[in-house]
Amino acid sequence: MSWIDWLVLCSTLMAIVIYGLYKSRGQTDTTSYFKGNNSLPWYAVGLSVMATQASAITFLSAPGQAYTDGMRFIQYYFGLPLAMIVICAVFIPLYHKLNVYTAYEFLETRFDLKTRSLTALLFLIQRGLASGLTIYAPAIILSTLLSWDIFYTNLAIGGLVIVYTYFGGSKAVSYTQLAQMSIILIGIFIAAIQILQLLPQHINLSDAVKISGYMGKMNIIDTQLNFNEKYNLWSGILGGFFLSLSYFGTDQSQVGRYISGKSVTEIRYGLLFNGFLKIPMQFFILFIGVLLFSFYTFQKPPIFFNQNLENTLINSSYSSEYQKISQQYDSIFEMKKALTNVWLESQNSDIQIWKEISSCQEKMDLLRLESKSLIAKEDKSKDTNDINYIFLDFVLRYFPVGMIGLLIAVIFSASMSSTSSELNALASTSVVDIYRRSIAKDKTESHYLKASKMGTLIWGIFAISVSNIATKMGSLIEAVNVLGSIFYGTILGVFLVAFFVKYIHGKAVFIAAVIAQLVTILFFYFSQLGFLWYNLLAPSVIIVVGLLLQFIFNMQNLKK
């Protein structure tokens, strides 16, 4: 990176941190620290909710995913607007009426302390580990492509977040997210314009979409009902609905964002804003991947988007084999490029030529796979999946000086915005649901404020530590992601019973939650069920088992 990129990156990040600290000065109690004195307008609520969900990996991974697998990932978000409606209509009025600091606080009012503590603990385990990955995931990509030290990259992202989250609490998180989301939206818009400008003169937007689309990249909707398929219309609407309901309605990193809103009306506007804009925003990010595919039809794509993998092969005993593959790859690319130009001149009507283009693409994909298998032979521990590197590799190769710094700032901003929400939520759950409720009751407000700041610092250090451990333990990442999807369903099930099944009481829901958790774990080990369905499975178990148990308990009480 040039000094101009460094200047853009550092000044953008510092400006965001200073702005957040300035807007959040004067924290005096836990209400201001965790709820920002309920002062946020609707647009700040909406952008804060969106910024929390959009982690750095969203921007790094989504274009790469569309480039390789097409746009079908968008279906994952179809249940989100429906979940926003349920949250606006049912969750928000109750949270607001009870004036809660955390979502789990509500569960004690409805059930009992043990159910509140169980869900709070499930959240702390899952979100605590995930916060480390929110830092680690972009740090590993940045450090690989820019040759930065992973430890210092983790420290830079985590350290900056700790500074403003520690001092400014929830308000600092929300206002920095406002700035971060603005930078992110500007960044992705500039990226799309830049790709369009880099396309050859004779290629317009429609041609670019046709080239990618005919190669299967515009596979946005899949109407087939297949329970083992991760993304289709039905898993997107049903599974996505329950996942979004769980994430936005019961995950404190999201609940903590919108309970800072000025009023029920402002909060509802903020969540509706998210419901309207989330799918178009995600579509736009994925569409960058589609444009990138067209761009690489006329510009040779690297065999490996992670340059380190190529260096491994060049310096290995498989170097000569790789050279042969590389030469074949180059000549097939040139043929594909020439054929595509002929096809465009024929007004996209020559089917025979298109078949030849598809065949060239298949050969290129095959050669990429062959190269990856060579790496696996050389070093089995190497991760050959380079989807997350596609977009950033492109930025570093083709973006002008200054804009690289801006795009790196976008990635930092996205990572920091998610991490800050997580730290704030982890601190509020630890202090409000565990420390103040069960460990140190009846202390002064200033004591709890100090404890809250300490909680933020401790969870921040924990997140950085997890991110550094993850560097050394590749498989841990997958384990933590699975852990997250396993717990979400159970937490949601408890909340659904709390809101909609008045018949079930504390004892029954607690036992049902433990059983649902075990069932989900069994399904994870012994079935092929797509993970989105876990969010439907666990709540169903909790409701059915809860109803049965409550019936038994009622009968026992009657006998007594």
Add this chain to the structure above:
Amino acid sequence: MKNDNNPEIEYSEAFKEKDSSYWAKWYALLILSLIVKIAAFYYLTIHYS
């Protein structure tokens, strides 16, 4: 209906009534926009494959 003993009741009830129908329109609009988006995506899928 006016409550002579307590005018506040009329105000709060009227506000509540208006409030729920107001939000119902927003929710309907959100569902409609989702249907339009899915339909547009379906068209793009068919048109470009």
